[in-house]
Amino acid sequence: MKIAMINGSPKGGATNSGFLLDKLRPLLPREAEISTYRVGPKALKEEDYDELYRTDILVLSFPLYFDAVPSHLLRMMTEMEQRRPVDESQRTIRVYAMVNNGFFEGDQCKLAVNIVENWCERCGFHFGTAFGHGAGEMFSSLGNVPVGSGPLKNLGFALEHLVHSIRSGEHAEPFFTQPKFPRFLWQLSSTRLFWHGAAKKNGLKPKDLRRRPGIPPIRLSPPENDVKR
Template identity: 80%
Template structure:
């Protein structure tokens, strides 16, 4: 069995998508031949696209960007779709996905998961399943917490759900989860430890984050319709 793990994070270095793949890797079938791809600003090479079309499974891991898939990963997916007619003799490929987002609720990932499902239909792939997990920025601070324990209890459930589908080669409905952590405390800690700290690094104060730029009024045409010159 050949499995491609695709890190779709636009960031360099350590990423939440990499964290997801790292936790999944030891749970894959022991006899699987696993290859990891990092999708960055540069496009994949021709031989890498050929490798992807020869896989039995693709596992996408990516962060949510405006309720959707990051544009550079969309570019790769579009190119895979374009090249697919040249590989019609290859075996059906199953696709699984792991999506994380900065909101607390995992349900925020639903649209992105449906995009992956639609892409599978266009390519003639089989959509296996996916999970969406909220509060992804917490992963960086939970590296020493065992999966399935504490704040990562629900993540452990989602990972087991995905892994079971991969082992059985089945298609099941997506699962959406969030950390086992009070939402109010998550909001407070993310504001003070992340947003305020990031603002300080950039020479800003917390009040600067709440500043709203003035927006000029929209002029009305004689008929009452709103108009604006661009």
């Protein structure tokens, strides 16, 4: 079994998408031959696409961008559709996806999962399943927490759901979840640790984040032929 794991995050360095792939890898069949690809501003090479078409399973891991797929990953998906070899038309490639987003609710990822499903249909791939996980920015602070415990308890269920489909080869309905963590505490901690921290680095104060710049009203003039006489 050949598995290609694709990190679709446009960011460099450590990413939440890479975090999910790292947690998935130990759960995959030991006999599997696993390759990892990074899709960013630099496009994949010709030989990379050839290798992807020789795999049995594609696992896409990416962040939610405007309720959809990041443009860099979308470019790769489009290239795969256009480069599909004629002699590979009968080959079955199973596709799985792990989507993380900055909102708390995991079901915010539904549209992105639908995009992956539609892409599979266009390419003749078999869509295995996917999961969407909310509050992805928490992952960076939970690296030492075992999957299936504490705030990562629901992530454990999501990974089990994905791995079961990979091992059985059967389709499963997408799974959407969020951390096992109170929503109000997540809002409080993200505001204080993330937004206030980012403001300080940029020479701003918390009150500056709440400032609303005044926008002058827009006055529309009626068309000349519509002026009342």
